[in-house]
Amino acid sequence: MKEKKPLHSAMPDAAKPAADLHPRRTSGIPGLDKLMEGGFLEKDVYLITGTTGTGKTLFCSQFLWDGLQKGEKGIFFSLEELPQDVLHDGEIFGWDFKKYIDKGDFIIKYEDPFEITDITTVVKESVKKFGAKRVVFDSTSIFGMVFENEHELRKRLYQLIKALKETDAVILMTAEILEDSKGLSRFGVEEFVVDGVIVLNYLGVGDVSTRSLLIRKMRRTDHSKDSFILKIGKSGLSIEKERTI
Template structure:
């Protein structure tokens, strides 16, 4: 979908379904209840960047740096060798978030402007800030400023605890951070036994073609999180429906579609990422735009004259779901016949006869 260079997250399996990684200067929110492994995601994301020549900034609103590095080592990530060299910690004790966002972090961004090395930022967790600010408008303003400031350093990963009520898909307390972030991943934990009792779902990923399934994941010491995914449909498979789209675009043009609608169809063609045919989707779209109504032959001729030429082979509107268009007097109506039947009739060269006299003449 996008030609923009992607930055790998380092989360095994996740990058396969988000076009290779995240975009630079964006925020990725990892949401989940206790025990889903949010901090492991953060450490793995940070460690990958450090191992590939990036700097790291870890903003902790709960644990001190020593404890974070100790827990990272238990997972197989040795952050000690980067400490105060490529890796820096900012330990906020949660007393004054306004000062943190308004003064300290902007000063840090300003000081970093002279460095060309990319900095990968972690906020783990954002929860204390959310709990400390009850007013939703104030919460939104400070989170907006926080995200905007940190994105100037590089890609940002934020974790936050959610407390969903029974029946809620996602907890109400995390809706504002999800809305303000560029991407959001939801982690769930279902203690039902078996290897895969944790699952990941991509809630949003701006300007990114991403997977839409629920993906199980496990923790592997020395590796971290491993998400069980399969790659998105290949570029070769995506292009196999180009002919269907081209016919649909020609048909829409012949039926008098506006330039804006034709542009939308081209955009859909370029970004179609599903492993199934777009025929049904195109039919529904044509219906929503009023392009499947009865069209007289006279109207078609006028439209062709207006265009100045006869279009190439069309994709009949009804054919989008397996039918053809049938001429009944001077009106063209969708007739959902079987393509094979119509094809056989054409191959046999059937002749239309209006009366028995014509038949007798033909026999003679």
């Protein structure tokens, strides 16, 4: 008797789910990819959000490092940290980003938020010209220092996110939220425009403190709804196996 082929193997591309038409890129965070069908979808934008000290920038740097090990070019756009600080932070975990800068595979692009006039054009053109497959934008929270008018601030953020979705890269953006805030971002617009939201929390009880990770939203992905313990070790972040909160 001949073995029957799975039905999905005979489906034309046009009939396949949208997620199947774009490859996924691994997160670089041990234990995370299996919680979201193998990784981040190409051409999508994701928000990494949380309060101060939860590991947002570290998460993004680890994502970029993972890509470099797989031959995927990356760009780190920073409105906060200077390039030398990004390099130093990476060295703590054994990530030699400078080697990839010298090879022409990685860029750390610092932009002074008070001097740049059109961040959307700069970011979009840089990604396309460099051919980046992984991009980090750190951080959307700085927009509040630049645009005092709330309407203008929200409009600029919306334009930036929509422009990034037109590239071929996976985009991670960070957003810092205030302590005790019930929102997912500082300005309440990012989470509605992006394709996914990962929330990092810092829980402290007495002398014991724990970081956690929750995939709050991820379009076209069957993802876990649980909160997991997030550990920082010598090699960076990792999900503590089978430990939910």
